[in-house]
Every structure is written in C-alpha cells, then in structure tokens.
Amino acid sequence: MTNIEIARLLRNIAAAYIIKNEKKFRFQITAYQKAADMIDHSVSELQDLFKENKLDTLPGIGASIKSHLEELFTHGKVRHFEEVLQDIPEAIFPLLDVHGFGPKKAYKLVSEYKLSNPETVIADLEKIAQKGKIAGLEGFGEKSEQDIITSIQEYWLGKTKASRMVLPYANELAKRMVEYLMKSKFVLSACALGSLRRKVATIGDIDIAAVSNQPQAVLDHFVNFPGKERLIEHGSMTASILVSSGRQIDLMVASPEGFGSLLQHFTGSKAHNIHLREYALSKGLSLSEYGIKEKNEIGEVRMEKYDTEEKFYQALGLSWIPPEIRENTGEIELAVKHDLPKLIELSEIKGDLHLHSSYPIQPSHDLGKSSMQEIIEKAISLKYEYMGFSEHNPSQSKHKLQQNIDILGKRSKFIDLLKSQYKNCIQIFSLLEIDILPNGNLAIDNQCLELLDCAIVSVHSAFDLDKKTMTKRVLKGLSHPKAKILGHPTGRLFNQRPGYELDWDQIFDFCKTNKKALEINSWFLRLDLPDILVREAVKKGVTLVINTDSHAVSQMDFMEYGISVARRGWAKNNDILNTKTYNEIKEWFRGGE
DNA sequence: GCCGTTTTCGGCCCGACTGTTTTCAGTCG
Incomplete structure (x- = not known):
C-alpha cells in the first residue's frame, strides 16, 4: 500500500468517526487527520519504515496507529478499522473529494437515496439533484441543491485539468x-x-x-x-x-494596525498555525488572525493587535520565522530558542553551472536557444563570478567515437577562446550534462570526458526501472571520477510524470563519502531535488548545487525558484556548492577539499 | 489517539461564511 492510499484510509476513519459521534471522538478524529497529513508529507514510504520497525519515528503516529498500520502491512486489513467502518456506507468516501461535501452531508444523502456504488455515487447524486429531489429534504433547500450540482460539475472539470x-x-x-x-x-x-x-x-x-x-x-x-x-x-x-x-x-x-496578525495567519501553513496556537495556549494566550488574546486575573479578555509579523512572533517570545519553513517540522521549537538556521539567499549564489547553449554539439536531447556569448553576458549581468556550459552530450547513436571527440575538442577550443576573452569579467567552466544509460554507464566515452572540467550526470530514459535497479544505475553513473553532480535527481516533471524512486539513504551516503553534489534544479516544472529531500540531504551533510538548467538566457532568472526549494529544505550557505568561490569550486571539481 | 519548557495525565486552534435556520450545523482554511 502506498502512502497516498494509507493517508486516504486514515482520513476515511476520521470521517467515519465524525459520522458516528463527532463530539465523542473529536480527539481521535484530529489524531487520524494529523497522521494522514504527516503521511502525505513523509519522505519515506511507510511500507519501508514498517520493515525497519521505524513507523513511530513519524510525528503523529503513536502506539495505537502504529499497531494498526503493522496489522495492515502484515494482514492486509485492520480489525479496528473494519469495526469503525462497519455501519458506514462505502459510497460516502468518493463524495468527500467534492467541494462542499463533508462526512455528514455525504452520509445524509447517501443514506437517504440508498446510494451503494462508490464508482457511480457522484454521478448518481448529480442526477438526483438535477431532478429537484434534494430541495425538499430536511436541512436542504433550493440553494443547496443548486450548489450540489455546481460543485459536482466543477469536480468533473477538475478531473480533466491539472489541479495545481x-x-x-x-x-x-x-x-x-x-x-x-x-x-x-x-x-x-x-x-x-x-x-x-x-x-x-x-x-x-x-x-x-x-x-x-x-x-x-x-x-x-x-x-x-x-x-x-x-x-x-x-x-x-x-x-x-x-x-x-x-x-x-x-x-x-x-486594518493597518492588525495586518501583522493577518499576514501570519494567512501565510500558514495550517500545521504551523495549529502548533503555534497550541504553544501560545500553554502560555495562556489565544492567537487568531486578529491578534493575541490574553485573560487578566479577573477573567477579562484583552486583544492585542500587531502591525508587523515580527512583532507578532516577538510577542510570543519567538524569532521571526521565514515563511518557507513554516510547515511545523521543528521551526517553532527552534524559534523559541532563537536558534533558527540562517537560510541560503539568492545574493549568495556565485554562479550557475547548468546552462545549455546553442553551440552545435548535435546532442542527444534538446539544444539551448541562446549563444554562448549571450549566456555569458547574462551571467555577467547577474553578477556571477563563474558559470558552466553544460549542453547535453553529443548523441552516441548518431556519431562514431572519433566524431564525438572532434565535436567536443572543437567545443573546448571555442570555450577556451571565450575564457580568455572574458577572463576579466567572469570565469567559465566546460561541463556537460551526460545521460546515465539504463545499465549505469555514461553516454560518452572516457576520452571525451577527459576534455571536461566535470560532468553533470542525469537520467533521461528508462524511467520505469524499480527502485533497487534505478539506485544501482545512478550510483554507477555517479561513480565515474568526472561525474560530480547528479542532475535533477528524481526526474519528476509536474503534471507529466512523478519521477523515479531511489534509495535515498544510499544516494546520500554515497554522495557524502565520495564528494558528489545533488542538484537542485530550478526549472519550475522540475524543482528537483524536492524540498523534503533537500531537508534530508542537508541533515546528512550532502553537498547541493542550485542550477537553472536554462535553455535560453531568460530562464537564467529562475534561480530564485531553486533558492526557494533550498530554503524550504533548510539549506544554509555552506550546504550549497555554488556559494563557493571560483577557486574553491575548481578545487572541488578536481576532487580536493 | 497523540504528546510533553507545567504535564506520562490532562490537555487538545480559531474564526469566516452559507443555508436553513429562529440560534445553529456543516464545511472550509
């Protein structure tokens, strides 16, 4: 069972409790919902954590839910869940995905019309509403009937479009x-x-x-x-x-005097706000979007307003917390101790190492649209100290070895020329983005690799290998002495494909031991390494590098998105390779400190 | 059912909005 399926199951349990007796089970309900939220944001598959007996390392999973999950993984079902779900018609659950439907409304309608087929329940209810049968029901009227029709129609539309x-x-x-x-x-x-x-x-x-x-x-x-x-x-x-x-x-x-409180509230995340409010309660304070309420000795409630967020957090005794890390993953505890990390900033980036020019390299994948000179000029305008050209490797199927050596030799000479031309403005690296073939070999020959300062290696084919095979493949590709950076490490593309699975513990350990960097790719459809994995990598001390993977000069401005990902992953200046100076990077490419 | 800067027991975020209601229930963020 995947994390998504498990989270859904736990939410269904919460929904069943709401229907049974919301007051009586209110704490179980929030516990199951919280656990589901945590699972949705987990970096590890629960199935894997179960095998390692580490299920209760996840916050929100305690002894009870842990034992239920163990039963689930061992027997495929959970006795307690079956009891809770016993009197709840299955058909209510799909309705919970429709806006405006909560457990109670869904239960009422499903019971009233004896809807039993989860596959068709949404369409069935739409027909019933369209016939005007719902308006007469107790607690429903003309308006709510119309709202149901609208919501269901928007639900159908949402099914066909990318939702985020x-x-x-x-x-x-x-x-x-x-x-x-x-x-x-x-x-x-x-x-x-x-x-x-x-x-x-x-x-x-x-x-x-x-x-x-x-x-x-x-x-x-x-x-x-x-x-x-x-x-x-x-x-x-x-x-x-x-x-x-x-x-x-x-x-x-x-109003202006209360704007700080509103900023704080509306920025979220929900989990951050709930935890912050719980913390405040323990101090006798009550937080809302309007300010901070405090009761005095005689029970009078006083509301204090805040025009800035800094003052709001300060009033609670906390440091201001950067929005990117307000996800309730430990930031509040550190803010109490005034011990938050100083997150990486865009101004600290000294160069972009993943740039595709239009140089005619006859690549295996898409060529860039801007010339090397245009890219250099742009890099200078961004005040970079250095940059790296990283076109895709020349296609192996279209060329013989000698042809590739010729192409890359010519390119090296051209880059050398540019280096000397621009030596007073910017330093230039000669890199290449090289495919890791399905068997783990790199897509160009060693003689070609010798012409480069280093290689960014990436997976661009055979995405459907299983986790173990893919991990082996990537590690083999990274093992080459010239391979220093793993490009867009998960291969995900938003709204297109989820990315392949890797054994991250192995990847992180390998990178740490062998001095390889994981890329944070700033292209907005990738943002890969994902933030939650950045956080894990940072914890393990793995070096990261933030690149734009630009295929045109205009895209070089997207560095800010990579920075956002890095910040969401709690990365600091010294976690990021391209905050280092030119000489430090050069040394790092050579394998030194 | 979870969790710990007051706690292994006794707490658990807070408010807006709508529709169907004469004071609130349900949903949402």
Whole structure:
C-alpha cells in the first residue's frame, strides 16, 4: 500500500468517526487527520519504515496507529478499522473529494437515496439533484441543491485539468489580482500569502491579503474582478472567487494596525498555525488572525493587535520565522530558542553551472536557444563570478567515437577562446550534462570526458526501472571520477510524470563519502531535488548545487525558484556548492577539499 | 489517539461564511 492510499484510509476513519459521534471522538478524529497529513508529507514510504520497525519515528503516529498500520502491512486489513467502518456506507468516501461535501452531508444523502456504488455515487447524486429531489429534504433547500450540482460539475472539470499551478503561473495570477486590487482607492496595500508566500513547489489556491480601513468596499471591488467566473462567497472580512480555468482566489482584509496578525495567519501553513496556537495556549494566550488574546486575573479578555509579523512572533517570545519553513517540522521549537538556521539567499549564489547553449554539439536531447556569448553576458549581468556550459552530450547513436571527440575538442577550443576573452569579467567552466544509460554507464566515452572540467550526470530514459535497479544505475553513473553532480535527481516533471524512486539513504551516503553534489534544479516544472529531500540531504551533510538548467538566457532568472526549494529544505550557505568561490569550486571539481 | 519548557495525565486552534435556520450545523482554511 502506498502512502497516498494509507493517508486516504486514515482520513476515511476520521470521517467515519465524525459520522458516528463527532463530539465523542473529536480527539481521535484530529489524531487520524494529523497522521494522514504527516503521511502525505513523509519522505519515506511507510511500507519501508514498517520493515525497519521505524513507523513511530513519524510525528503523529503513536502506539495505537502504529499497531494498526503493522496489522495492515502484515494482514492486509485492520480489525479496528473494519469495526469503525462497519455501519458506514462505502459510497460516502468518493463524495468527500467534492467541494462542499463533508462526512455528514455525504452520509445524509447517501443514506437517504440508498446510494451503494462508490464508482457511480457522484454521478448518481448529480442526477438526483438535477431532478429537484434534494430541495425538499430536511436541512436542504433550493440553494443547496443548486450548489450540489455546481460543485459536482466543477469536480468533473477538475478531473480533466491539472489541479495545481506551477509557481510562475501562480505568481502571474496573483500579480494580476494585486494590481487590480490596488486600483481601488480603499486598498492601502495587497500581497499574496498562503502557499505562494511559502514558495511551495505547486500552488492550489491563491490567497491575497489587503490592508484597508474600508473592508466592505475592498471586498465589493474584489468580487467584481474582470476575470471572475463565479462568486464562491462574499462576507464582511473575506471573499472567494473562481477565475478562469477553475482557479480559486481568496481575499482577506485587515486594518493597518492588525495586518501583522493577518499576514501570519494567512501565510500558514495550517500545521504551523495549529502548533503555534497550541504553544501560545500553554502560555495562556489565544492567537487568531486578529491578534493575541490574553485573560487578566479577573477573567477579562484583552486583544492585542500587531502591525508587523515580527512583532507578532516577538510577542510570543519567538524569532521571526521565514515563511518557507513554516510547515511545523521543528521551526517553532527552534524559534523559541532563537536558534533558527540562517537560510541560503539568492545574493549568495556565485554562479550557475547548468546552462545549455546553442553551440552545435548535435546532442542527444534538446539544444539551448541562446549563444554562448549571450549566456555569458547574462551571467555577467547577474553578477556571477563563474558559470558552466553544460549542453547535453553529443548523441552516441548518431556519431562514431572519433566524431564525438572532434565535436567536443572543437567545443573546448571555442570555450577556451571565450575564457580568455572574458577572463576579466567572469570565469567559465566546460561541463556537460551526460545521460546515465539504463545499465549505469555514461553516454560518452572516457576520452571525451577527459576534455571536461566535470560532468553533470542525469537520467533521461528508462524511467520505469524499480527502485533497487534505478539506485544501482545512478550510483554507477555517479561513480565515474568526472561525474560530480547528479542532475535533477528524481526526474519528476509536474503534471507529466512523478519521477523515479531511489534509495535515498544510499544516494546520500554515497554522495557524502565520495564528494558528489545533488542538484537542485530550478526549472519550475522540475524543482528537483524536492524540498523534503533537500531537508534530508542537508541533515546528512550532502553537498547541493542550485542550477537553472536554462535553455535560453531568460530562464537564467529562475534561480530564485531553486533558492526557494533550498530554503524550504533548510539549506544554509555552506550546504550549497555554488556559494563557493571560483577557486574553491575548481578545487572541488578536481576532487580536493 | 497523540504528546510533553507545567504535564506520562490532562490537555487538545480559531474564526469566516452559507443555508436553513429562529440560534445553529456543516464545511472550509
């Protein structure tokens, strides 16, 4: 069973408890939901942790859930779960994926209409609603019947489109909304919060906060956004709309004196906020998007407002926490001790080592679109100390060995020429991105490799090998003395493929021992190494390198996305290879310290 | 059912919004 399936199962248990008796089981419910959330964010497959008897190393999994999971892995089913689910019709669970459906509404409708087929329950309910049969039910009316139809139709649409936005797309949408909001004279300022501010790799909804003394006027303006497709809700503090392609935008308004609290609340993550609020409670304080409530000796409640986030965290005795690491993975405990790491920053990057030029190398994969000179000029404008050309290796199937040696020899001479031309402005490395073939060999000959400063090695084919074979393949590719960097280590591409599996403990150990770097690829469809694996790599002391993998000069600006990934993985300056100086890197490529 | 800077027992985030309701239940973030 995969983590996704297990998380779903635990959420179903929580839903069953809600239906049975929400009050009585409220703590079990949150426990199961929390465990499911943790599993969704876990770097390791639970099945593997089970084999190593390390299930309870995951926060949120205690003795009880651990034993249930052990039973699940051993026998394929869990007695306790079967008891909990006994009286709950299976058909309610698919409905929980439809917006507006919680366990109780789903249960009521499924029971009322005796819907028993989980495969068809959503379509069945849609038909029932369309016949106008729901409006008469107790607790339902015309409006809720119509809402059910709308939600189900949007659910069908969601099935056919990619459900999460990549960062540049989300940034652009947020920017458009902020610009639109600023047209209102009542808006003092506006910014994007939520997962966009935390720089999560893919974004679900856009969250915007606005500062104003006239919230109602701002919300009225917001819901008239020209790109609006449908109004979802429109209250006195918040509103939500759906824009084209089914993206949701939420707005929340606060007065200037309370804006810090709102920033904090709306940035999240949910898990961070819950933990922070629990921590505050232990100090006798209650947190919300409006500020901090405190009871005095005679029981009077006083609310303190905060105009900046720094003051909000300070009032709790915490250091300000960078948004990228607000995921409740230990940041609050360190902020209490004022011991947060100093995360890597864009300004610390001294060079980009993965750049594809248009040099006619007759590669196995796509050639870059910009000339070497254009790329150098761009790198200089970015104030880099050095850069590396890393085109794909010349195709092996199309060339004989001598042809490849000739192509690469010519390229080396050309790069040498550029080096001398630009020696006072920037230092240049001659690299290459080389395929790791399915058998683990590199795609070009040793004589060719000798012409390079070092090689970035990557998997570009046969993605479906099993974990063990793929690990062996990658380790063999990395073993070559010239191979110093593993490019886009998981091979994932958002909305296209999930990436292959590797035994990360083995990969990390190998890289650490043999001085190889793992790439954080900044291309927004990759963002690979993923942040949670960056965190593990950093913990193990593995060297990382942040590259753009640019195929055109404009893409060299995407370094910021790689930085976001590194920061989300708690990486510091000295974890990142390309914060080092030219001489240090040169030495590192040669295998020195 | 989980967890520990007050705790191995006794706590557990907080509020907005909608629809169907005359005061609240359900859902969402």
